[in-house]
Amino acid sequence: MLRGLDIRDMLIIDRLELAFQPGLNVLTGETGAGKSILLDSLGFVLGWRGRAELVRQGADQGEVTAWFDLPAGHPGFAVLEDAGIAIEDELILRRVNTRDGRKTAWINDRRVSGEVLRNLSETLVELHGQHDDRGLLNPRGHRQMLDTYAGLQGNLDKVRSAWRQLAESRKALTAAEARIAEAQAEEEYLRHSVAELDALSPEAGEEATLDTQRRLMQAAEKIRTDIGKAGEALGMNGAEGLVSDASRWLVGVADKAEGQLDDPLGAIERVMLALDEAQSGIASCLDALSFNTSELEDIEERLFAIRGLARKHGVLADDLRDFADGLRGRLAVLDDGARDLKTLSGNLQTAQAIFDAAAAQLTEKRTKAAKSLDKAMAAELAPLKMERAVFVTHITPSDAGPEGADTVAFTVATNPGAPAGPLNKIASGGELSRFLLALKVCLTETDAGLTMIFDEIDRGVGGATADAVGRRLADLAAGGQVLVVTHSPQVAALGGHHWRVEKRQNDDATTSTVVPLDNEARIDEIARMISGDRITDAAREAAKALITP
DSSP states (O other), X not given: OEEEEEEEEETTEEEEEEEOOSEEEEEEOOTTSSHHHHHHHHHHHTTOXXXXXXXXXXXXXXXXXXXXXXXXXXXXXXXXHHTTOOOSSOEEEEEEEETTSOEEEEETTEEEOHHHHHHHXXXXXXXXXXXXXXXXXXXXXXXXXXXXXXXXHHHHHHHHHHHHHHHHHHHHHHHHHHHHHHHHHTHHHHHHHHHHXXXXXOOTTHHHHHHHHHHHHHTHHHHHHHHHHHXXXXXXXXXXXXXXXXXXXXXXXXXXXXXXXXXXXXXXXXXXXXXXXXXXXXXXXXXXXXXXXXXXXXXHHHHHHHHHHHHHHTSOGGGHHHHHHHHHHHHHHHHSHHHHHHHHHHHHHHHHHHHHHHHHHHHHHHHHHHHHHHHHHHHHHGGGTOTTOEEEEEEEEEEEETXXXXXXXXXXXXXXXXXXXXXXXXXXXXXXXXXXXXXXXXXXXXXXXXXXXXXXXXXXXXXXXXXXXXXXXXXXXXXXXXXXXXXXXXXXXXXXXXXXXXXEEOSSOEEEEEEEOOHHHHHHHHHHHHHOSSOOHHHHHHHHHHHOO
């Protein structure tokens, strides 16, 4: 609910502060007094698109502040939560427009974008008038209005869920078809490459091992010669023979040396063991270096084959095995494709059937709700002196989507037998106002916590019809809040709170202000609306009669 509005330096308003109340709030005043300026200012702070030039002449900037009370569960909380804004007590909107056209907005002192402000304002205020392009006259919103009227949120959730599943199934099938098509385009390459890699069957680390063996074999002849010479030098014709002779000679004289040769003989024994170990290692090395020429050729052939495949496929030699596994996986897509496509096609058909069933059920309920709404509209139009008019909710097939497969349009025929058409194309100004009011009355149960503004919606009607309009506005305001800008005394008389918009002129400037009216002032204002500038006693009595049922 809108609690208050503070306007500074906007158009011809220098400073104005208003405190609104629950129920029916009425604003009256002479033509040109500034009622539209008041609505322009409210629209500005709510982020609505309106006039380009709003700053009062001579001021550097204009500013509007509005504050609201939000009941628990109000849809505005979801918008605020998405924007990361916490609201504890009241909601305060403030927006500034500088002379150079820059606009800046805040929600509870948190700077926000115009988009956030507009998204929030849609949950706070609804404007209706003869040029209503934001609400009931916009065909894009008719389906949502019908769904809300019929309480179809559960069905909508079911349809949206089915649509998401259908979209996911379609996406999965399309992706699988694309993968299979890609695999088919390279099938020959894949099968040849896998066969080639499987035939070679390279292992990680194999290239390094083969390269080491190849280099060792290439240098083996020279190595064997030197190692063989070393073996001979250590054998019986070399070091081992000499050491053996030395040991035999010392053993022969050891018993005459009184133990002096024990240590040398022990050392010689250790030397003999070391020589034997060295010769065994040399023999093993020589055995390892023994190979046929064909072995080197085989190693080189495999090494070059591995390196060639690595270059061919642009991977490291050690990654060839994993690369081959990847190619086999792509082949598996092709080999298993028919089975996968059958499964995914079945999933898509199932998802389509579920969506079609949910959408058909939603269409059925919409059709039933449309008849109920048309009947309710007929009942509302009669007291508004439009008993011959026909309101029809048309439901026609449309492209399927997350909201189902229906297009909803509110149409009217002002006289029996006349062709039906869109509200704003068929009805005259006065008729359109009454159609909009009747429709809003039928839909009002869904608008808890929403402030509704009606801008001269009673234009073109008078007498009993104007009284019927006023009573429906009062009914809409019961338990909520309605602001109505009116020139009708019958409507103004039914208001719970009344303000008069006045234009004041002096030598320097023209300004607009809003004055709250007490009971006496209210009688005079309604009397003025009845009789004009000259307020007569008869007009006052008529005003009193209107105010007192």
